[in-house]
Amino acid sequence: MRALAGLLRKEVYHILRDRRTLVVIIFLPIVQVILFGYAIRNDVSHVRLAVVDPAPDEATLAMRGRFEGTGVFRIVAVVPRARDLEDLFQRGEAQGAVVFEPNTAAHPDRGVLVISDATEPNTGSLVTAYALSVLQTYERDRPATAAGVRIVPAVRMRFNPTRESSNLFVPGLMAFILTIVSSLMTAISLTREKETGTMEALLVSPLRPWQIIAGKVAPYIAVGFISVVGVIAEARLIFHVPLRGSLLLLLVEGLLFIVVSLSLGILISARTSSQRVAMMGALAGTLLPTMLLSGFIFPIESLPAPLRALSAAMPARWFVLVIRGVMLKGIGLTYLWPPTLILLAMAAALLAASTRAFHERLDA
Amino acid sequence: MSGVAIEAHELTRRFGAFTAVDRITFDVRAGEVFGFLGANGAGKTTAIRMLTGLLRPTSGRATVAGHDVAAATELVKRHIGYMSQRFSLYEDLTIRENITLYGGIYDLSDRDISERTARLLARLGLGHAADRFVRTLPLGWRQKLALSVALLHEPRVVFLDEPTSGVDPITRRQFWELIYEAAARGTTVLVTTHYLDEAEYCDRVSIMVGGRIAALGAPGDLKRQFHTRSIDDLFVQLARP
Numbered sequence: 265m266r267a268l269a270g271l272l273r274k275e276v277y278h279i280l281r282d283r284r285t286l287v288v289i290i291f292l293p294i295v296q297v298i299l300f301g302y303a304i305r306n307d308v309s310h311v312r313l314a315v316v317d318p319a320p321d322e323a324t325l326a327m328r329g330r331f332e333g334t335g336v337f338r339i340v341a342v343v344p345r346a347r348d349l350e351d352l353f354q355r356g357e358a359q360g361a362v363v364f365e366p367n368t369a370a371h372p373d374r375g376v377l378v379i380s381d382a383t384e385p386n387t388g389s390l391v392t393a394y395a396l397s398v399l400q401t402y403e404r405d406r407p408a409t410a411a412g413v414r415i416v417p418a419v420r421m422r423f424n425p426t427r428e429s430s431n432l433f434v435p436g437l438m439a440f441i442l443t444i445v446s447s448l449m450t451a452i453s454l455t456r457e458k459e460t461g462t463m464e465a466l467l468v469s470p471l472r473p474w475q476i477i478a479g480k481v482a483p484y485i486a487v488g489f490i491s492v493v494g495v496i497a498e499a500r501l502i503f504h505v506p507l508r509g510s511l512l513l514l515l516v517e518g519l520l521f522i523v524v525s526l527s528l529g530i531l532i533s534a535r536t537s538s539q540r541v542a543m544m545g546a547l548a549g550t551l552l553p554t555m556l557l558s559g560f561i562f563p564i565e566s567l568p569a570p571l572r573a574l575s576a577a578m579p580a581r582w583f584v585l586v587i588r589g590v591m592l593k594g595i596g597l598t599y600l601w602p603p604t605l606i607l608l609a610m611a612a613a614l615l616a617a618s619t620r621a622f623h624e625r626l627d628a
Numbered sequence: 629m630s631g632v633a634i635e636a637h638e639l640t641r642r643f644g645a646f647t648a649v650d651r652i653t654f655d656v657r658a659g660e661v662f663g664f665l666g667a668n669g670a671g672k673t674t675a676i677r678m679l680t681g682l683l684r685p686t687s688g689r690a691t692v693a694g695h696d697v698a699a700a701t702e703l704v705k706r707h708i709g710y711m712s713q714r715f716s717l718y719e720d721l722t723i724r725e726n727i728t729l730y731g732g733i734y735d736l737s738d739r740d741i742s743e744r745t746a747r748l749l750a751r752l753g754l755g756h757a758a759d760r761f762v763r764t765l766p767l768g769w770r771q772k773l774a775l776s777v778a779l780l781h782e783p784r785v786v787f788l789d790e791p792t793s794g795v796d797p798i799t800r801r802q803f804w805e806l807i808y809e810a811a812a813r814g815t816t817v818l819v820t821t822h823y824l825d826e827a828e829y830c831d832r833v834s835i836m837v838g839g840r841i842a843a844l845g846a847p848g849d850l851k852r853q854f855h856t857r858s859i860d861d862l863f864v865q866l867a868r869p
Contacts, residue, residue: 461714
């Protein structure tokens with residue numbers, strides 16, 4: 265036990281004295297949350313809208329007023345002919361356009377054409393959806409006495425009513441950060457000892473392999489845990505992401521995911537002998553799959569079938585499910601036991617595998 | 629302890645089709661300074677890894693401090709010290725923290741640790757530097773410190789794998805003084821080296837060629853037996869294909 269305490273103390277010294285890494289560990293989560301919170305949004309604003317209005321009348325002016333009134337659109341140009349749009353789109357001055365026919369007030373059945381720049385498909389479809397919703401609202405509010413056929417666009421999209429994409433990304437971000445802190449840091453710190461030769465000194469000592477592993481990874485569990493608490497606090501305070509379920513459950517599940525990530529880090533370090541390779545391994549083996557396959561950024565439902573199957577093997581996928589459940593839906597273990605069980609099984613399997621890999625390495 | 633400290637019998641290690649260590653048999657007496665010589669790739673490090681419990685022998689057997697290295701690895705580990713060619717202290721810890729860490733790993737009491745730390749620092753003349761980070765020490769000092777730390781728990785046998793590589797001649801001499809002091813206290817020393825002048829400092833040496841022991845004995849006896857002027861000449865004579 266004294267030996268283990270000494271190992272733990274040593275690892276804490278390593279962490280505290282490596283200022284650069286410490287700064288990265290502490291600030292990375294905070295900066296990431298801010299970045300994702302403000303920069304990477306699925307909702308759009310300040311959409312540059314062009315309007316083709318050959319003969320403005322009360323109807324088209326009213327609709328234009330509604331577009332400006334939403335706060336989403338900014339009308340950058342009003343042109344008389346549809347072919348003038350070409351140039352605006354080409355130069356990127358307009359992201360969307362609304363084309364009115366002449367005499368709309370008298371003949372609303374002539375319809376309104378909505379065009380969007382779909383070079384970025386997500387933005388394109390969002391712009392279209394917003395524009396349609398503006399037109400629909402106008403239609404609905406129009407006096408029933410007005411003549412003509414109602415234009416009811418067939419497109420429908422369910423809005424995130426407050427348009428908060430932070431609600432979506434914070435859970436995923438937590439998985440992402442824990443993966444960085446846990447697998448990457450563990451893999452690097454273990455391979456560093458291999459590189460410097462201190463690992464051999466530990467291996468010939470009477471320390472048991474589990475003691476060496478525990479001494480190495482326990483401090484990173486603490487670091488990971490601090491990150492979880494930090495991200496939850498930031499999400500609550502800055503982005504007002506709700507925490508509808510149990511905080512305790514969230515923290516326990518966070519701990520479970522940390523153990524899974526750490527074990528992956530140990531596995532990676534057992535297969536590599538230099539810090540650089542370990543870093544590449546951790547990036548390719550854990551970070552990218554977490555980004556791409558966990559449902560953090562891309563919905564799992566929209567992945568092709570083979571990748572969807574692969575995503576089931578990603579611990580982060582289940583963790584994201586759990587956090588979203590606890591934070592946004594406020595559900596507990598009654599509903600979340602399947603992903604929790606999967607995470608538990610993964611933790612057990614990976615811990616066993618990593619301890620074994622550690623043993624085997626002695627014989628290589 | 630008297631008698632035999634290390635005993636290897638037909639000790640063999642194969643990696644796939646390659647035989648790194650081929651049926652080596654030798655004894656090292658307690659308190660002896662035993663030189664383990666050989667060219668790069670001759671199998672020295674593999675042999676040491678088996679004797680320290682880091683690597684399982686393919687066949688044959690060996691005992692260290694009276695315990696079988698394959699069957700009682702944990703017991704062996706308690707009684708040995710080890711210093712590899714790569715530096716084995718933590719550079720971002722201070723001298724004192726390194727000593728305390730290894731003292732704790734070998735289960736020494738706090739009193740033992742502080743007593744031995746004081747003695748060790750005084751012996752090396754590092755008392756004033758106890759709280760300096762190891763990375764700020766010159767290489768020679770680090771190596772002497774690493775050896776002293778490997779001896780901290782007073783092991784019965786200490787394995788030194790090329791401990792003096794890259795060190796200047798004066799520091800090498802001081803290093804060997806530390807080795808003799810340990811041997812005088814009854815610690816058995818098995819040391820590998822590239823510096824063949826160092827072989828003359830050993831009580832006995834073995835020369836490994838291609839995984840086998842090609843010569844074994846006291847340096848003086850070996851020179852007479854092979855009619856060479858120095859171990860250096862003998863080494864070249866044996867190692868040349």
